[in-house]
Structure formats: structure tokens, C-alpha cells
Amino acid sequence: MISPKLRVARPTDDIEALIPFYRDGLGFDILHRFDGHDGFDGVMLGRSDAPYHFEFTRSLGHAAGRAPTRDHLLVFYLPEPAEWQAAIDRMEDAGFMAVPAFNPYWDRSGRTFEDPDGYRVVIQRASWSF
Known part of the structure; x- marks a missing residue:
């Protein structure tokens, strides 16, 4: 059986940021970049062995704007303490500091980081339980 793949795609005003x-x-790795594809530029980031990746696109003349709320989240569950701490350290070493989560639930076992467009990513120290 072939497993489905997930692409999370959204517009941005500044791919490079x-x-x-x-x-x-x-x-993540840059998996693919394109320019001028039917009026869109874009980048896909992820890991080649993961069943998901992220695509950010920009269309000249179209303003994407910022995240509509502070509760637009992507959540990564990392149950191993050392793996979780390494992910937090990597974010901080790259210059990104955690922000308080809009929903305090995420602060109990995780850290929330905000990308340049205002969208948030939670690195949760827990296993997926569903």
C-alpha cells in the first residue's frame, strides 16, 4: 500500500525570510525551488524521507499578509527528551526564540515559535496519542 503524502502550502510575501x-x-532541507511558474515563485522544504513537506509561494502583485491569528499552528510531536531539546536548541541557535502560546496548553509540554509571517510552530515534548 502506498502511503499518502501531505503538502502544506501557503502564500507568503517574502520567501527568503x-x-x-x-x-x-x-x-528541513530545500527540496525544490521554482521561479515564474504560471506567475508563481516558490520553495518546498522538508526531509526527503518524511511523508510531508511545506510549500511557500509568492505571486507578484498579490499580498499574502500575515497569519490571521496567533493560533494557526503546525505541531511536531517529539516524545524523546534529547530529540526535543535538540530541536529547541537548533531553533534558538538559529536565532528564533520561543513565544508564549495563545492556548496555554502548548506551553505545558512544548515551545512555540513564530515564523516571519506570524504563523506558529509548536515543538511538543509528547507522543502522538490518537
Whole structure:
């Protein structure tokens, strides 16, 4: 059986500003870049062995704006304490500091980081239980 793959795609006004957050902070690789594809520029970041990746696109003449709320989240569950701490250290070493979560639940076992567009990523020290 072929496993499905997930692409999280969203527009941005500044692709270059997002790359350090997702590449250096979260540790993703640039999987693909494109320019001028039907009026869009874009970058895909992720890990080649992961069943997901992120795509950020920009369309000239179209303003994407910032996240509509502080509760637009991507959540990564890292149950191993050493792996979780390494992820937090990588974010901080790349210059990204945790912000208070809008929902205090996420602060109990995780840290929340905000990308340059205002979208948030939680690195949760817990296992996926569903």
C-alpha cells in the first residue's frame, strides 16, 4: 500500500525570510525551488524521507499578509527528551526564540515559535496519542 503524502502550502510575501526559520531552525532541507511558474515563485522544504513537506509561494502583485491569528499552528510531536531539546536548541541557535502560546496548553509540554509571517510552530515534548 502506498502511503499518502501531505503538502502544506501557503502564500507568503517574502520567501527568503521564511527559509532560515524552516531550514536552519526546524532543520528541513530545500527540496525544490521554482521561479515564474504560471506567475508563481516558490520553495518546498522538508526531509526527503518524511511523508510531508511545506510549500511557500509568492505571486507578484498579490499580498499574502500575515497569519490571521496567533493560533494557526503546525505541531511536531517529539516524545524523546534529547530529540526535543535538540530541536529547541537548533531553533534558538538559529536565532528564533520561543513565544508564549495563545492556548496555554502548548506551553505545558512544548515551545512555540513564530515564523516571519506570524504563523506558529509548536515543538511538543509528547507522543502522538490518537
